[in-house]
Amino acid sequence: MSNHLGGEFCLVCGAEPPLFGDRMCEPCLRARTVLAKVPENVPWVRCARCGIVEIEGKWEDTTEENVWDELLHRNLVVHERAEDIQLAMEPVKVSDRHTLLHIQLEGVIDDLLFQEEHTMRARMANGVCLTCTRRAGNYFEATVQLRSSARRLSELEFQRLRGTLDDVLDKLSDDPMFFITNEGPVTGGYDVVLGSKGLARAWGRHLISEYGGMVLETNSTVGRKDGVDVTRLTLLYRKPGYEIGDVVQWRNRLWRPSAWTKEGAIMERVDRQERTGATWRDLESASVVAQRQDALEVDFITEDTSVGEFLDPNTWTMASVRLPYDHLTGRRGLLVRHDDEWLALPHLAVDSPANTEAQA
Ligand SMILES: [Zn+2]
Ligand SMILES: [Zn+2]
Incomplete structure:
Protein backbone atom coordinates (compact mmCIF):
# COMPACT_ATOMS: atom_id res chain seq x y z
CA MET A 1 0.00 0.00 0.00
CA SER A 2 2.82 2.45 0.83
CA ASN A 3 4.14 2.05 -2.69
CA HIS A 4 0.76 2.69 -4.18
CA LEU A 5 0.90 4.90 -7.27
CA GLY A 6 -0.36 8.39 -6.51
CA GLY A 7 0.85 7.91 -2.89
CA GLU A 8 -2.13 7.82 -0.56
CA PHE A 9 -1.71 9.83 2.64
CA CYS A 10 -3.79 11.38 5.43
CA LEU A 11 -5.68 14.35 4.09
CA VAL A 12 -5.15 16.20 7.36
CA CYS A 13 -1.57 15.51 8.46
CA GLY A 14 -0.05 13.73 5.50
CA ALA A 15 0.67 10.53 7.42
CA GLU A 16 1.17 7.23 5.67
CA PRO A 17 -1.60 4.63 5.50
CA PRO A 18 -3.42 2.81 6.96
CA LEU A 19 -6.15 5.34 6.31
CA PHE A 20 -9.73 5.18 7.50
CA GLY A 21 -13.03 6.63 6.53
CA ASP A 22 -12.59 9.93 4.76
CA ARG A 23 -8.90 9.19 4.07
CA MET A 24 -7.56 10.11 7.48
CA CYS A 25 -5.03 8.39 9.67
CA GLU A 26 -6.29 6.92 12.90
CA PRO A 27 -5.23 9.82 15.22
CA CYS A 28 -6.78 12.41 12.88
CA LEU A 29 -9.99 10.42 12.50
CA ARG A 30 -10.30 9.95 16.27
CA ALA A 31 -9.63 13.65 16.89
CA ARG A 32 -12.42 14.61 14.53
CA THR A 33 -15.00 11.95 15.29
CA VAL A 34 -17.38 11.41 18.16
CA LEU A 35 -19.36 8.23 18.51
CA ALA A 36 -22.34 10.00 20.06
CA THR A 131 -56.70 14.23 32.95
CA CYS A 132 -55.98 16.32 36.04
CA THR A 133 -56.73 19.53 34.16
CA ARG A 134 -60.10 18.18 33.11
CA ARG A 135 -60.83 16.58 36.46
CA ALA A 136 -60.10 19.88 38.15
CA GLY A 137 -62.55 21.51 35.76
CA ASN A 138 -65.19 18.83 36.43
CA TYR A 139 -64.85 17.77 32.83
CA PHE A 140 -67.19 15.07 31.66
CA GLU A 141 -68.42 13.57 28.42
CA ALA A 142 -70.98 11.02 29.50
CA THR A 143 -73.48 10.16 32.19
CA VAL A 144 -74.48 6.57 32.83
CA GLN A 145 -77.84 6.22 34.56
CA LEU A 146 -78.36 2.87 36.27
CA ARG A 147 -82.04 2.07 36.62
CA SER A 148 -84.20 -1.03 36.66
CA SER A 149 -87.36 -2.25 35.03
CA ALA A 150 -90.16 -4.34 36.54
CA ARG A 151 -88.92 -3.97 40.12
CA ARG A 152 -87.11 -1.39 42.16
CA LEU A 153 -83.63 -2.62 43.00
CA SER A 154 -82.14 -2.47 46.48
CA GLU A 155 -79.19 -0.26 47.32
CA LEU A 156 -77.01 -3.37 47.47
CA GLU A 157 -78.09 -4.38 43.98
CA PHE A 158 -77.16 -0.93 42.67
CA GLN A 159 -73.82 -1.15 44.42
CA ARG A 160 -73.19 -4.46 42.68
CA LEU A 161 -74.05 -2.90 39.31
CA ARG A 162 -71.75 0.06 40.01
CA GLY A 163 -68.99 -2.38 41.02
CA THR A 164 -68.86 -3.76 37.49
CA LEU A 165 -67.43 -0.41 36.31
CA ASP A 166 -64.26 -1.18 38.26
CA ASP A 167 -63.98 -4.51 36.44
CA VAL A 168 -64.37 -2.71 33.10
CA LEU A 169 -61.73 -0.11 34.06
CA ASP A 170 -59.31 -2.89 35.04
CA LYS A 171 -59.69 -4.57 31.68
CA LEU A 172 -59.43 -1.47 29.51
CA SER A 173 -56.18 0.24 28.54
CA ASP A 174 -54.82 3.20 30.51
CA ASP A 175 -56.69 5.94 28.71
CA PRO A 176 -56.21 9.16 30.70
CA MET A 177 -59.84 10.08 30.02
CA PHE A 178 -61.17 6.93 31.69
CA PHE A 179 -62.03 8.59 34.98
CA ILE A 180 -65.10 9.16 37.09
CA THR A 181 -66.02 12.82 37.50
CA ASN A 182 -68.89 12.32 39.88
CA GLU A 183 -71.28 9.62 41.06
CA GLY A 184 -73.99 8.93 43.56
CA PRO A 185 -77.47 7.56 44.25
CA VAL A 186 -80.47 9.35 42.78
CA THR A 187 -84.17 8.61 43.16
CA GLY A 188 -84.77 5.16 41.73
CA GLY A 189 -81.20 4.57 40.67
CA TYR A 190 -77.57 5.52 40.58
CA ASP A 191 -75.75 7.97 38.29
CA VAL A 192 -72.11 7.91 37.25
CA VAL A 193 -70.56 10.84 35.37
CA LEU A 194 -67.55 9.87 33.26
CA GLY A 195 -64.72 11.58 31.43
CA SER A 196 -65.11 9.46 28.31
CA LYS A 197 -67.95 8.38 26.03
CA GLY A 198 -65.96 5.31 25.08
CA LEU A 199 -65.79 4.22 28.70
CA ALA A 200 -69.54 4.76 29.12
CA ARG A 201 -70.30 2.63 26.06
CA ALA A 202 -67.89 -0.12 27.10
CA TRP A 203 -69.56 -0.28 30.49
CA GLY A 204 -73.02 -0.35 28.87
CA ARG A 205 -72.02 -3.35 26.73
CA HIS A 206 -70.62 -5.08 29.81
CA LEU A 207 -73.85 -4.53 31.78
CA ILE A 208 -75.96 -5.97 28.96
CA SER A 209 -73.79 -9.04 28.61
CA GLU A 210 -73.82 -9.64 32.38
CA TYR A 211 -77.42 -8.81 33.25
CA GLY A 212 -79.40 -8.51 30.00
CA GLY A 213 -81.64 -5.54 29.46
CA MET A 214 -80.91 -2.68 27.15
CA VAL A 215 -79.25 0.66 26.88
CA LEU A 216 -80.79 3.88 25.61
CA GLU A 217 -78.36 6.44 24.23
CA THR A 218 -79.08 10.14 24.04
CA ASN A 219 -76.66 12.66 22.60
CA SER A 220 -77.04 16.34 23.28
CA THR A 221 -75.08 19.23 21.87
CA VAL A 222 -73.88 21.53 24.62
CA GLY A 223 -71.91 24.01 22.54
CA ARG A 224 -69.19 24.45 19.97
CA LYS A 225 -65.46 24.47 20.41
CA ASP A 226 -62.90 25.05 17.65
CA GLY A 227 -65.66 24.73 15.07
CA VAL A 228 -66.79 21.33 16.32
CA ASP A 229 -69.98 20.54 18.19
CA VAL A 230 -69.37 19.54 21.78
CA THR A 231 -71.74 16.72 22.66
CA ARG A 232 -72.59 14.89 25.83
CA LEU A 233 -73.79 11.34 25.97
CA THR A 234 -76.44 10.07 28.34
CA LEU A 235 -76.63 6.35 28.58
CA LEU A 236 -79.63 4.89 30.35
CA TYR A 237 -79.26 1.28 31.41
CA ARG A 238 -82.25 -0.55 32.81
CA LYS A 239 -81.45 -3.79 34.52
CA PRO A 240 -84.35 -6.22 34.26
CA GLY A 241 -85.69 -6.52 37.80
CA TYR A 242 -86.67 -10.15 37.30
CA GLU A 243 -84.75 -13.39 37.38
CA ILE A 244 -85.51 -16.73 35.77
CA GLY A 245 -88.47 -18.24 37.60
CA ASP A 246 -89.86 -14.96 39.02
CA VAL A 247 -93.53 -14.20 38.51
CA VAL A 248 -94.20 -11.04 36.51
CA GLN A 249 -97.31 -9.20 35.47
CA TRP A 250 -97.08 -8.59 31.74
CA ARG A 251 -99.80 -7.83 29.18
CA ASN A 252 -102.41 -8.21 31.93
CA ARG A 253 -101.37 -11.81 32.65
CA LEU A 254 -98.94 -13.54 34.94
CA TRP A 255 -95.84 -15.03 33.33
CA ARG A 256 -92.54 -16.50 34.39
CA PRO A 257 -89.32 -15.98 32.41
CA SER A 258 -87.87 -19.45 31.90
CA ALA A 259 -84.71 -18.65 29.91
CA TRP A 260 -82.80 -15.65 28.55
CA THR A 261 -82.45 -15.12 24.85
CA LYS A 262 -80.15 -12.73 23.05
CA GLU A 263 -82.79 -10.01 22.88
CA GLY A 264 -84.94 -10.83 25.86
CA ALA A 265 -86.54 -13.81 27.53
CA ILE A 266 -88.74 -16.85 26.97
CA MET A 267 -91.94 -16.24 28.91
CA GLU A 268 -94.21 -19.02 30.22
CA ARG A 269 -97.75 -18.25 31.20
CA VAL A 270 -98.77 -19.17 34.73
CA ASP A 271 -102.46 -19.99 34.28
CA ARG A 272 -102.15 -22.22 31.21
CA GLN A 273 -99.64 -23.79 28.89
CA GLU A 274 -98.39 -21.01 26.68
CA ARG A 275 -94.91 -19.91 25.80
CA THR A 276 -93.66 -16.85 23.92
CA GLY A 277 -90.46 -14.99 23.24
CA ALA A 278 -90.29 -11.37 24.39
CA THR A 279 -87.72 -8.66 23.70
CA TRP A 280 -86.36 -6.37 26.41
CA ARG A 281 -88.41 -3.64 24.84
CA ASP A 282 -91.58 -5.76 25.07
CA LEU A 283 -90.75 -6.45 28.69
CA GLU A 284 -90.32 -2.81 29.65
CA SER A 285 -93.94 -2.85 30.80
CA ALA A 286 -93.52 -5.96 32.97
CA SER A 287 -93.57 -5.74 36.74
CA VAL A 288 -92.45 -8.33 39.27
CA VAL A 289 -95.24 -9.83 41.33
CA ALA A 290 -93.16 -12.36 43.24
CA GLN A 291 -89.54 -13.46 43.22
CA ARG A 292 -88.61 -17.11 42.79
CA GLN A 293 -86.42 -16.95 45.88
CA ASP A 294 -89.45 -16.07 48.03
CA ALA A 295 -91.67 -18.89 46.72
CA LEU A 296 -92.93 -21.35 49.30
CA GLU A 297 -92.63 -25.09 48.78
CA VAL A 298 -95.37 -27.13 50.43
CA ASP A 299 -96.59 -30.72 50.67
CA PHE A 300 -100.27 -31.04 49.92
CA ILE A 301 -102.15 -32.81 52.67
CA THR A 302 -105.18 -33.42 50.52
CA GLU A 303 -105.68 -32.74 46.85
CA ASP A 304 -108.42 -33.28 44.31
CA THR A 305 -108.34 -32.50 40.60
CA SER A 306 -108.30 -28.75 41.04
CA VAL A 307 -107.57 -27.79 44.64
CA GLY A 308 -104.84 -28.73 47.12
CA GLU A 309 -104.84 -28.21 50.88
CA PHE A 310 -101.69 -27.44 52.81
CA LEU A 311 -100.57 -26.09 56.15
CA ASP A 312 -99.90 -22.37 55.85
CA PRO A 313 -96.63 -21.91 57.76
CA ASN A 314 -97.42 -18.26 58.46
CA THR A 315 -100.66 -18.94 60.29
CA TRP A 316 -100.40 -22.67 61.11
CA THR A 317 -103.86 -23.18 59.70
CA MET A 318 -105.02 -25.19 56.74
CA ALA A 319 -105.26 -23.27 53.50
CA SER A 320 -106.25 -24.24 49.98
CA VAL A 321 -104.95 -23.26 46.59
CA ARG A 322 -105.95 -23.91 43.01
CA LEU A 323 -103.54 -26.48 41.58
CA PRO A 324 -101.48 -25.46 38.53
CA TYR A 325 -102.49 -26.80 35.09
CA ASP A 326 -99.49 -29.15 34.99
CA HIS A 327 -99.98 -30.57 38.51
CA LEU A 328 -99.05 -34.20 39.08
CA THR A 329 -100.61 -36.00 42.03
CA GLY A 330 -98.15 -36.06 44.93
CA ARG A 331 -95.89 -33.32 43.58
CA ARG A 332 -94.96 -30.58 46.02
CA GLY A 333 -96.54 -27.22 45.47
CA LEU A 334 -94.63 -24.06 44.65
CA LEU A 335 -96.60 -21.11 45.98
CA VAL A 336 -96.35 -17.34 45.90
CA ARG A 337 -98.58 -14.63 47.32
CA HIS A 338 -100.56 -12.63 44.77
CA ASP A 339 -103.47 -10.26 45.50
CA ASP A 340 -103.53 -11.51 49.11
CA GLU A 341 -104.05 -15.04 47.96
CA TRP A 342 -101.91 -18.06 47.39
CA LEU A 343 -101.00 -18.85 43.81
CA ALA A 344 -99.59 -22.25 42.84
CA LEU A 345 -97.06 -22.14 39.99
CA PRO A 346 -96.61 -24.60 37.15
CA HIS A 347 -93.13 -26.08 37.19
CA LEU A 348 -90.23 -24.77 35.12
CA ALA A 349 -86.82 -26.38 34.71
CA VAL A 350 -85.54 -23.94 37.33
CA ASP A 351 -87.97 -25.47 39.86
CA SER A 352 -86.72 -29.06 39.51
CA PRO A 353 -85.22 -30.48 42.74
CA ALA A 354 -81.66 -30.42 41.35
CA ASN A 355 -81.92 -26.71 40.56
CA THR A 356 -83.56 -25.95 43.86
CA GLU A 357 -80.68 -27.58 45.72
CA ALA A 358 -78.10 -25.85 43.56
CA GLN A 359 -79.68 -22.50 44.41
CA ALA A 360 -79.90 -23.14 48.12
ZN1 LIG B 1 -3.52 12.30 10.03
ZN1 LIG C 1 -52.31 14.19 36.41
Whole structure:
Protein backbone atom coordinates (compact mmCIF):
# COMPACT_ATOMS: atom_id res chain seq x y z
CA MET A 1 0.00 0.00 0.00
CA SER A 2 2.82 2.45 0.83
CA ASN A 3 4.14 2.05 -2.69
CA HIS A 4 0.76 2.69 -4.18
CA LEU A 5 0.90 4.90 -7.27
CA GLY A 6 -0.36 8.39 -6.51
CA GLY A 7 0.85 7.91 -2.89
CA GLU A 8 -2.13 7.82 -0.56
CA PHE A 9 -1.71 9.83 2.64
CA CYS A 10 -3.79 11.38 5.43
CA LEU A 11 -5.68 14.35 4.09
CA VAL A 12 -5.15 16.20 7.36
CA CYS A 13 -1.57 15.51 8.46
CA GLY A 14 -0.05 13.73 5.50
CA ALA A 15 0.67 10.53 7.42
CA GLU A 16 1.17 7.23 5.67
CA PRO A 17 -1.60 4.63 5.50
CA PRO A 18 -3.42 2.81 6.96
CA LEU A 19 -6.15 5.34 6.31
CA PHE A 20 -9.73 5.18 7.50
CA GLY A 21 -13.03 6.63 6.53
CA ASP A 22 -12.59 9.93 4.76
CA ARG A 23 -8.90 9.19 4.07
CA MET A 24 -7.56 10.11 7.48
CA CYS A 25 -5.03 8.39 9.67
CA GLU A 26 -6.29 6.92 12.90
CA PRO A 27 -5.23 9.82 15.22
CA CYS A 28 -6.78 12.41 12.88
CA LEU A 29 -9.99 10.42 12.50
CA ARG A 30 -10.30 9.95 16.27
CA ALA A 31 -9.63 13.65 16.89
CA ARG A 32 -12.42 14.61 14.53
CA THR A 33 -15.00 11.95 15.29
CA VAL A 34 -17.38 11.41 18.16
CA LEU A 35 -19.36 8.23 18.51
CA ALA A 36 -22.34 10.00 20.06
CA LYS A 37 -23.60 13.40 21.01
CA VAL A 38 -25.88 14.06 23.95
CA PRO A 39 -27.28 17.38 25.14
CA GLU A 40 -26.10 18.59 28.52
CA ASN A 41 -29.60 19.12 29.91
CA VAL A 42 -32.81 17.36 29.00
CA PRO A 43 -36.15 18.45 30.38
CA TRP A 44 -39.02 16.19 31.27
CA VAL A 45 -42.43 16.87 32.77
CA ARG A 46 -44.26 15.12 35.55
CA CYS A 47 -47.86 15.82 36.56
CA ALA A 48 -47.72 17.48 39.95
CA ARG A 49 -51.14 16.06 40.86
CA CYS A 50 -51.03 12.41 39.85
CA GLY A 51 -47.38 11.76 39.01
CA ILE A 52 -47.77 10.54 35.44
CA VAL A 53 -45.15 11.60 32.91
CA GLU A 54 -45.27 13.33 29.56
CA ILE A 55 -43.38 11.45 26.88
CA GLU A 56 -43.38 12.86 23.37
CA GLY A 57 -46.54 14.81 24.00
CA LYS A 58 -48.38 11.85 25.53
CA TRP A 59 -49.07 11.39 29.22
CA GLU A 60 -48.17 7.98 30.52
CA ASP A 61 -48.09 6.22 33.83
CA THR A 62 -44.55 4.90 33.89
CA THR A 63 -41.47 4.33 36.08
CA GLU A 64 -38.43 6.61 36.40
CA GLU A 65 -36.28 3.88 34.82
CA ASN A 66 -38.46 4.07 31.75
CA VAL A 67 -38.19 7.85 31.76
CA TRP A 68 -34.37 7.64 31.75
CA ASP A 69 -34.41 5.10 28.93
CA GLU A 70 -36.82 7.24 26.99
CA LEU A 71 -34.76 10.40 27.49
CA LEU A 72 -31.62 8.56 26.43
CA HIS A 73 -33.11 7.16 23.26
CA ARG A 74 -34.72 10.42 22.37
CA ASN A 75 -31.63 12.57 22.88
CA LEU A 76 -28.65 10.38 22.07
CA VAL A 77 -27.42 11.02 18.53
CA VAL A 78 -25.08 8.27 17.37
CA HIS A 79 -22.60 8.66 14.50
CA GLU A 80 -24.26 7.59 11.29
CA ARG A 81 -21.60 5.01 10.40
CA ALA A 82 -21.40 3.49 13.88
CA GLU A 83 -22.03 -0.22 14.25
CA ASP A 84 -22.18 -2.75 17.08
CA ILE A 85 -23.25 -0.13 19.60
CA GLN A 86 -23.29 -1.09 23.28
CA LEU A 87 -24.90 1.15 25.87
CA ALA A 88 -24.89 1.32 29.64
CA MET A 89 -26.45 3.98 31.79
CA GLU A 90 -26.37 4.76 35.47
CA PRO A 91 -28.76 7.35 36.91
CA VAL A 92 -27.56 9.32 39.92
CA LYS A 93 -30.11 11.46 41.69
CA VAL A 94 -28.72 14.84 42.76
CA SER A 95 -31.96 16.44 43.92
CA ASP A 96 -35.73 16.00 43.65
CA ARG A 97 -35.66 17.53 40.24
CA HIS A 98 -32.20 16.70 38.93
CA THR A 99 -30.81 13.34 37.96
CA LEU A 100 -27.45 12.79 36.26
CA LEU A 101 -27.50 10.06 33.68
CA HIS A 102 -24.00 8.63 33.26
CA ILE A 103 -23.73 6.94 29.92
CA GLN A 104 -21.05 4.57 28.73
CA LEU A 105 -21.07 3.50 25.15
CA GLU A 106 -18.94 1.84 22.59
CA GLY A 107 -19.27 1.20 18.91
CA VAL A 108 -17.28 0.63 15.75
CA ILE A 109 -16.74 3.32 13.12
CA ASP A 110 -14.71 2.42 10.01
CA ASP A 111 -13.30 -0.65 11.79
CA LEU A 112 -12.06 1.43 14.72
CA LEU A 113 -13.48 0.79 18.20
CA PHE A 114 -14.69 3.94 19.98
CA GLN A 115 -15.45 4.10 23.70
CA GLU A 116 -17.01 7.17 25.22
CA GLU A 117 -18.56 8.41 28.42
CA HIS A 118 -21.18 11.13 28.56
CA THR A 119 -23.30 12.73 31.22
CA MET A 120 -26.76 14.09 30.65
CA ARG A 121 -28.72 16.03 33.26
CA ALA A 122 -32.41 15.13 33.38
CA ARG A 123 -34.35 18.10 34.72
CA MET A 124 -37.86 17.49 35.91
CA ALA A 125 -40.49 20.20 35.61
CA ASN A 126 -43.91 20.08 37.20
CA GLY A 127 -46.91 20.12 34.93
CA VAL A 128 -50.57 19.20 35.06
CA CYS A 129 -51.67 16.40 32.82
CA LEU A 130 -54.77 16.51 30.63
CA THR A 131 -56.70 14.23 32.95
CA CYS A 132 -55.98 16.32 36.04
CA THR A 133 -56.73 19.53 34.16
CA ARG A 134 -60.10 18.18 33.11
CA ARG A 135 -60.83 16.58 36.46
CA ALA A 136 -60.10 19.88 38.15
CA GLY A 137 -62.55 21.51 35.76
CA ASN A 138 -65.19 18.83 36.43
CA TYR A 139 -64.85 17.77 32.83
CA PHE A 140 -67.19 15.07 31.66
CA GLU A 141 -68.42 13.57 28.42
CA ALA A 142 -70.98 11.02 29.50
CA THR A 143 -73.48 10.16 32.19
CA VAL A 144 -74.48 6.57 32.83
CA GLN A 145 -77.84 6.22 34.56
CA LEU A 146 -78.36 2.87 36.27
CA ARG A 147 -82.04 2.07 36.62
CA SER A 148 -84.20 -1.03 36.66
CA SER A 149 -87.36 -2.25 35.03
CA ALA A 150 -90.16 -4.34 36.54
CA ARG A 151 -88.92 -3.97 40.12
CA ARG A 152 -87.11 -1.39 42.16
CA LEU A 153 -83.63 -2.62 43.00
CA SER A 154 -82.14 -2.47 46.48
CA GLU A 155 -79.19 -0.26 47.32
CA LEU A 156 -77.01 -3.37 47.47
CA GLU A 157 -78.09 -4.38 43.98
CA PHE A 158 -77.16 -0.93 42.67
CA GLN A 159 -73.82 -1.15 44.42
CA ARG A 160 -73.19 -4.46 42.68
CA LEU A 161 -74.05 -2.90 39.31
CA ARG A 162 -71.75 0.06 40.01
CA GLY A 163 -68.99 -2.38 41.02
CA THR A 164 -68.86 -3.76 37.49
CA LEU A 165 -67.43 -0.41 36.31
CA ASP A 166 -64.26 -1.18 38.26
CA ASP A 167 -63.98 -4.51 36.44
CA VAL A 168 -64.37 -2.71 33.10
CA LEU A 169 -61.73 -0.11 34.06
CA ASP A 170 -59.31 -2.89 35.04
CA LYS A 171 -59.69 -4.57 31.68
CA LEU A 172 -59.43 -1.47 29.51
CA SER A 173 -56.18 0.24 28.54
CA ASP A 174 -54.82 3.20 30.51
CA ASP A 175 -56.69 5.94 28.71
CA PRO A 176 -56.21 9.16 30.70
CA MET A 177 -59.84 10.08 30.02
CA PHE A 178 -61.17 6.93 31.69
CA PHE A 179 -62.03 8.59 34.98
CA ILE A 180 -65.10 9.16 37.09
CA THR A 181 -66.02 12.82 37.50
CA ASN A 182 -68.89 12.32 39.88
CA GLU A 183 -71.28 9.62 41.06
CA GLY A 184 -73.99 8.93 43.56
CA PRO A 185 -77.47 7.56 44.25
CA VAL A 186 -80.47 9.35 42.78
CA THR A 187 -84.17 8.61 43.16
CA GLY A 188 -84.77 5.16 41.73
CA GLY A 189 -81.20 4.57 40.67
CA TYR A 190 -77.57 5.52 40.58
CA ASP A 191 -75.75 7.97 38.29
CA VAL A 192 -72.11 7.91 37.25
CA VAL A 193 -70.56 10.84 35.37
CA LEU A 194 -67.55 9.87 33.26
CA GLY A 195 -64.72 11.58 31.43
CA SER A 196 -65.11 9.46 28.31
CA LYS A 197 -67.95 8.38 26.03
CA GLY A 198 -65.96 5.31 25.08
CA LEU A 199 -65.79 4.22 28.70
CA ALA A 200 -69.54 4.76 29.12
CA ARG A 201 -70.30 2.63 26.06
CA ALA A 202 -67.89 -0.12 27.10
CA TRP A 203 -69.56 -0.28 30.49
CA GLY A 204 -73.02 -0.35 28.87
CA ARG A 205 -72.02 -3.35 26.73
CA HIS A 206 -70.62 -5.08 29.81
CA LEU A 207 -73.85 -4.53 31.78
CA ILE A 208 -75.96 -5.97 28.96
CA SER A 209 -73.79 -9.04 28.61
CA GLU A 210 -73.82 -9.64 32.38
CA TYR A 211 -77.42 -8.81 33.25
CA GLY A 212 -79.40 -8.51 30.00
CA GLY A 213 -81.64 -5.54 29.46
CA MET A 214 -80.91 -2.68 27.15
CA VAL A 215 -79.25 0.66 26.88
CA LEU A 216 -80.79 3.88 25.61
CA GLU A 217 -78.36 6.44 24.23
CA THR A 218 -79.08 10.14 24.04
CA ASN A 219 -76.66 12.66 22.60
CA SER A 220 -77.04 16.34 23.28
CA THR A 221 -75.08 19.23 21.87
CA VAL A 222 -73.88 21.53 24.62
CA GLY A 223 -71.91 24.01 22.54
CA ARG A 224 -69.19 24.45 19.97
CA LYS A 225 -65.46 24.47 20.41
CA ASP A 226 -62.90 25.05 17.65
CA GLY A 227 -65.66 24.73 15.07
CA VAL A 228 -66.79 21.33 16.32
CA ASP A 229 -69.98 20.54 18.19
CA VAL A 230 -69.37 19.54 21.78
CA THR A 231 -71.74 16.72 22.66
CA ARG A 232 -72.59 14.89 25.83
CA LEU A 233 -73.79 11.34 25.97
CA THR A 234 -76.44 10.07 28.34
CA LEU A 235 -76.63 6.35 28.58
CA LEU A 236 -79.63 4.89 30.35
CA TYR A 237 -79.26 1.28 31.41
CA ARG A 238 -82.25 -0.55 32.81
CA LYS A 239 -81.45 -3.79 34.52
CA PRO A 240 -84.35 -6.22 34.26
CA GLY A 241 -85.69 -6.52 37.80
CA TYR A 242 -86.67 -10.15 37.30
CA GLU A 243 -84.75 -13.39 37.38
CA ILE A 244 -85.51 -16.73 35.77
CA GLY A 245 -88.47 -18.24 37.60
CA ASP A 246 -89.86 -14.96 39.02
CA VAL A 247 -93.53 -14.20 38.51
CA VAL A 248 -94.20 -11.04 36.51
CA GLN A 249 -97.31 -9.20 35.47
CA TRP A 250 -97.08 -8.59 31.74
CA ARG A 251 -99.80 -7.83 29.18
CA ASN A 252 -102.41 -8.21 31.93
CA ARG A 253 -101.37 -11.81 32.65
CA LEU A 254 -98.94 -13.54 34.94
CA TRP A 255 -95.84 -15.03 33.33
CA ARG A 256 -92.54 -16.50 34.39
CA PRO A 257 -89.32 -15.98 32.41
CA SER A 258 -87.87 -19.45 31.90
CA ALA A 259 -84.71 -18.65 29.91
CA TRP A 260 -82.80 -15.65 28.55
CA THR A 261 -82.45 -15.12 24.85
CA LYS A 262 -80.15 -12.73 23.05
CA GLU A 263 -82.79 -10.01 22.88
CA GLY A 264 -84.94 -10.83 25.86
CA ALA A 265 -86.54 -13.81 27.53
CA ILE A 266 -88.74 -16.85 26.97
CA MET A 267 -91.94 -16.24 28.91
CA GLU A 268 -94.21 -19.02 30.22
CA ARG A 269 -97.75 -18.25 31.20
CA VAL A 270 -98.77 -19.17 34.73
CA ASP A 271 -102.46 -19.99 34.28
CA ARG A 272 -102.15 -22.22 31.21
CA GLN A 273 -99.64 -23.79 28.89
CA GLU A 274 -98.39 -21.01 26.68
CA ARG A 275 -94.91 -19.91 25.80
CA THR A 276 -93.66 -16.85 23.92
CA GLY A 277 -90.46 -14.99 23.24
CA ALA A 278 -90.29 -11.37 24.39
CA THR A 279 -87.72 -8.66 23.70
CA TRP A 280 -86.36 -6.37 26.41
CA ARG A 281 -88.41 -3.64 24.84
CA ASP A 282 -91.58 -5.76 25.07
CA LEU A 283 -90.75 -6.45 28.69
CA GLU A 284 -90.32 -2.81 29.65
CA SER A 285 -93.94 -2.85 30.80
CA ALA A 286 -93.52 -5.96 32.97
CA SER A 287 -93.57 -5.74 36.74
CA VAL A 288 -92.45 -8.33 39.27
CA VAL A 289 -95.24 -9.83 41.33
CA ALA A 290 -93.16 -12.36 43.24
CA GLN A 291 -89.54 -13.46 43.22
CA ARG A 292 -88.61 -17.11 42.79
CA GLN A 293 -86.42 -16.95 45.88
CA ASP A 294 -89.45 -16.07 48.03
CA ALA A 295 -91.67 -18.89 46.72
CA LEU A 296 -92.93 -21.35 49.30
CA GLU A 297 -92.63 -25.09 48.78
CA VAL A 298 -95.37 -27.13 50.43
CA ASP A 299 -96.59 -30.72 50.67
CA PHE A 300 -100.27 -31.04 49.92
CA ILE A 301 -102.15 -32.81 52.67
CA THR A 302 -105.18 -33.42 50.52
CA GLU A 303 -105.68 -32.74 46.85
CA ASP A 304 -108.42 -33.28 44.31
CA THR A 305 -108.34 -32.50 40.60
CA SER A 306 -108.30 -28.75 41.04
CA VAL A 307 -107.57 -27.79 44.64
CA GLY A 308 -104.84 -28.73 47.12
CA GLU A 309 -104.84 -28.21 50.88
CA PHE A 310 -101.69 -27.44 52.81
CA LEU A 311 -100.57 -26.09 56.15
CA ASP A 312 -99.90 -22.37 55.85
CA PRO A 313 -96.63 -21.91 57.76
CA ASN A 314 -97.42 -18.26 58.46
CA THR A 315 -100.66 -18.94 60.29
CA TRP A 316 -100.40 -22.67 61.11
CA THR A 317 -103.86 -23.18 59.70
CA MET A 318 -105.02 -25.19 56.74
CA ALA A 319 -105.26 -23.27 53.50
CA SER A 320 -106.25 -24.24 49.98
CA VAL A 321 -104.95 -23.26 46.59
CA ARG A 322 -105.95 -23.91 43.01
CA LEU A 323 -103.54 -26.48 41.58
CA PRO A 324 -101.48 -25.46 38.53
CA TYR A 325 -102.49 -26.80 35.09
CA ASP A 326 -99.49 -29.15 34.99
CA HIS A 327 -99.98 -30.57 38.51
CA LEU A 328 -99.05 -34.20 39.08
CA THR A 329 -100.61 -36.00 42.03
CA GLY A 330 -98.15 -36.06 44.93
CA ARG A 331 -95.89 -33.32 43.58
CA ARG A 332 -94.96 -30.58 46.02
CA GLY A 333 -96.54 -27.22 45.47
CA LEU A 334 -94.63 -24.06 44.65
CA LEU A 335 -96.60 -21.11 45.98
CA VAL A 336 -96.35 -17.34 45.90
CA ARG A 337 -98.58 -14.63 47.32
CA HIS A 338 -100.56 -12.63 44.77
CA ASP A 339 -103.47 -10.26 45.50
CA ASP A 340 -103.53 -11.51 49.11
CA GLU A 341 -104.05 -15.04 47.96
CA TRP A 342 -101.91 -18.06 47.39
CA LEU A 343 -101.00 -18.85 43.81
CA ALA A 344 -99.59 -22.25 42.84
CA LEU A 345 -97.06 -22.14 39.99
CA PRO A 346 -96.61 -24.60 37.15
CA HIS A 347 -93.13 -26.08 37.19
CA LEU A 348 -90.23 -24.77 35.12
CA ALA A 349 -86.82 -26.38 34.71
CA VAL A 350 -85.54 -23.94 37.33
CA ASP A 351 -87.97 -25.47 39.86
CA SER A 352 -86.72 -29.06 39.51
CA PRO A 353 -85.22 -30.48 42.74
CA ALA A 354 -81.66 -30.42 41.35
CA ASN A 355 -81.92 -26.71 40.56
CA THR A 356 -83.56 -25.95 43.86
CA GLU A 357 -80.68 -27.58 45.72
CA ALA A 358 -78.10 -25.85 43.56
CA GLN A 359 -79.68 -22.50 44.41
CA ALA A 360 -79.90 -23.14 48.12
ZN1 LIG B 1 -3.52 12.30 10.03
ZN1 LIG C 1 -52.31 14.19 36.41
